Amino acid sequence: MKRVQFNSRYLPYLFLLPQFAIISIFFYWPSMQAITSSFYIEDPFGFGSSFVGAANYTDALNSSEYQRIARFTIGYCLIVTFLALSIGMLLALKADAVIRGKSAYKTLLIIVYAIAPPVAGLIGMMIFDQHIGPFVKFAALFGWEMKVGLNYFDTAFAMVVVAVWNQIPYNFIFFLSGLQGIPASIREAAAIDCKSGTRRFWTVILPLLTPTAFFLLVINMTYSLFDTFGVIDVIVKDKAANNPITLVYKVYLDGFRGNDLGSSSAQSVILMLVVLVLTMIQFRFIERRVHYG
């Protein structure tokens, strides 16, 4: 077989250049800026600054408020990821089994993904509105007096529901295509060997779905960490107060609302490190168990 070769040694680098330029301008350069300014306390207009060493980092990490937000962020990410993945998979399994009206079901399930997170947040806000929200009225029937915006738990509940609801269709699409990628022969062979559908799922279907599931795990973690910003912004209505927020939202509040660039930069560097470690763990330890058929 003939191997395709570049004529010049430099040509591949030339092809890489546009991508590299984009990464440099939009990722490396701002990251360097963030790292630099994380060591200063700076006048927002850029007139004065004091070098404070690692004080911005220690201040953030030692603040009980930051720790509280970090704890919430971890819990929020785990819950949103778990629920979005499991519900998405369940729906995909069920939709895959449907024979009549398959495309109608699929379209209905996928269509939610066309809703942008802030719009989803807006819809959520109306559903959970203290005065007119249908869900609040429904909950009141069971004696649950929901106060989204005042009660920490109620607000967290609303945020999780809206974030999960918005992410399910994405997971659904991937799981469904993953399921359809499993050859019929394997399914049939499994069906001959084992009568229990649940057992077949755990022993045959799920292992074959792991590449999709792993990919979605990474995506969903990033989604719950970063992309739920819009949902949170709309639900807390500009006033975080005692409501739960995620670390990304805190970076925004301190940097863009409070104009405290030093602290905000330090917090975003911390987040960068968290994502780096998370990605490393995912690829080193979890991916080993993934079966790429």
Next chain:
Amino acid sequence: MEPSPQQPVERIYPMIKKISLAALALTMTASTTLAATNITWWHGMGGRNGEVINEIAQKFNEAQSECALTPVSKGSYEEALSAGIAAFRSGEQPNILQVFDAGAATIINAKGATIAAEDLLKDNGFEFNREAFIEGVRYFYAHSEGKFVGMPFNSSAPIMYINDEALQKAGVEAPKTWEEFEAIAPKLKEAGFIPLVQSQLTWQFTENFFSRNNIQFASNNNGYDSIVDTTINVTDDNHVMMYDKLKAWYDQGLFGYYGAAWNDNQKVFEEGKAALWIGSSGSFGGLQKTATMPFSATFLPYWNSIEGAGVHSFIGGAALFAMAGKSAEENKCSASFFNFLTSTEVQKFYHQATGYVAITNAAYELSKSEGYYNEKPAAEVGIQQLQLPTAEWNKGYRLGFYPQIRAVMEREYNRLFAGETTAKDAMETIKKEADELLARFAKTAG
């Protein structure tokens, strides 16, 4: 301060409209005034208030031919300030930037970012008289010796709106003091109303608790004299007492609290369920459309038991700042616009179109002589409240990182009403975190 003028639901549509309006304004000015000097004005107003800004710019452009002003909406107050800062750092700043009360320290302490409004006007040959402005407006955006740094623009005061039907049904008069409120609140409750709601504790029950009751809010002359070692006085016994009372009223069903969001609280009043609502003097225009019952307004109550209480409140809202680093011609245009803004006709127009208070005595007198307040008595309350005497501690405050300090207060106040903390503990937490933020801010000056 005023809340961000837009509600989230209404945010997207006006944004599109604003962009198209701004584009329209841009094309209009570009085609009609080729030789004119172009200046830009970034602001944080939406909805009807944003439209009024475009109308004012249009009036200015029609009134003269040397300058062409283009207003650009940057979203909310906070977004306008952030956008202005980012633009300044890259040398792309607008000529005029609207900055809200809580951001005043950020922009005024950045010496070299702005040209003091008073200097700008005088250097360009315009007359400027501090005495022309109504009492409560003169100090907030000024240096401690009185020089105007920002040009007061949209100004408001926290006032109390009254559900007339509720008071009639309960057979009581609107309270002037909190003591009077305590006396009538049970009757209002009996009549089937939530006696009191408010929309922004930080602005109405903390900042303006200190101003109305004439109590020192922060050290270093409320922060005006220096940013070094400034500390906040939220642990003041009277202030703690105010929140102990609010919590007690809340527990007794005499005060309704629905979280930190402005509208969640206002809605209860609009629907006629609450008897009294602390809102903004700028709220009455909107309230006329949304309220389901007849309403009137009066001053924000104070404590009769506190000596020297009952003076004017801090001015809320926002001011306009002339940004530095612009050419002499452009600065002349900014000065010309500031001068235009303070003219009696424009002030009267702005006051009546938005519900913000008239900031000059002349505009107030003109509105009065034309009988405007006979039709709309609620429109006058904010001005009257700002014309009450000036005392030692109600001129203003100048605190750095104040938006974050407010966020800390909002958090603790929500915890108070959720029963997670007491007023005293909440104030101690706020003081600790706020003092740390103020110390951080002192370091930004380098």
